[in-house]
Amino acid sequence: MNREKYDKLRGNVESLLEKKSSSELIKEGLRFTFPTKGRSVFLFIFLLVIFLLYHSFFIENGDVIKNYLGLVKEINExxxxxFAVIITGYAIFQALANGTALITLITVDEGEKTKFEIYNKFFFGISILYLFIIVFNLLIYIIFSNVPSDWSIPFFTSKTNNTLAALLISLYIVFIIHSLIELKSFVYNLYQCFKINATTAGIEYLKNLNEVERQRKKALEEEEKKP
Incomplete structure (x- = not known):
């Protein structure tokens, strides 16, 4: 390992050892799950469609709280x-990131962060995202299970209540859709980690094979020099 690579590896390892609070780590991890501009446009259009459907048909023609609780229950299923699959995938990533593959991930930069930091924080972030959804759904289910089915905000008119309910449910559905779409990035990053692991293992094997071949040739040359 040359001096430049050694210094780079040492600097990146030291940055990984920086002490951070749990809230800072959660914020950094969740940043990797933020939607891109293209997805944001898609989600906004989807939000408008869902809102119009709920406001025009579902809200006025059904039991809002009961239907919402049913939706939360189905989403939780x-x-x-x-979430269990994500935790398993995170464990697979940790297993793949070892030996030469780990050194490669730590030394290769992408912007201001190393590949290892990007992958590690992404898997951490998406795990926190789904944990948040589970906890949020649990709280929502507990709260609205104890609310009368015909409850509404008394300060607002029926139309305003329906509009607000349609908007909040639409935002909830769009957030869930975004979280499900983010699984695409989860699978892609897991694939990239496997590819890096396989590539580094292959390079290491070829190096060892070349070294064995070099030693064999050297031994043959020495044998030929003998009288």
Missing amino acids: IVIPT
């Missing part, structure tokens, strides 16, 4: 197994 998807989110909880998905």
Whole structure:
């Protein structure tokens, strides 16, 4: 390892050892799950469509609280197994990031961060995101299970209550859709980690093979020099 690579590796390792609070780590991790500009446009259009559907049909023609609780329950049935898959994927990433592959991830930069830091914080961030959804759904279910089915905000008119309910439910659905779409990045990053692990393992094997071949040739040359 040359001096420049050694210094770079040492600097990156020292940055990984910097002490940070749990709130700082959570904020940094969640930043990797923020939607891109293209996805933000898609989610905004989707929000408008869902809002119009709810406001025009579902809100006025159904039991809002009961239907919302049913929606939360169904989403939880998807989110909880998905959270288990994410934790398993995070464990797979930790298993792949070892030996030569780990050194490669730490030394290769992408912007101001190393590949290892990007992947590690992304997997941490998406784990926190789904944990937040599970806790949020639990709180919502506990609160609204104890609220009368015909409850509404007394200070607002019926139309305003329906509009507000449609907006809040639409925002909730869009947030869940964004979280599900983020699984695409989860699978892609896991694939990239596997590819880096396989590549470094292959390079290491070829180096060892070349060294064995070099030693064999050297031994043959020495054998030929003998009288």
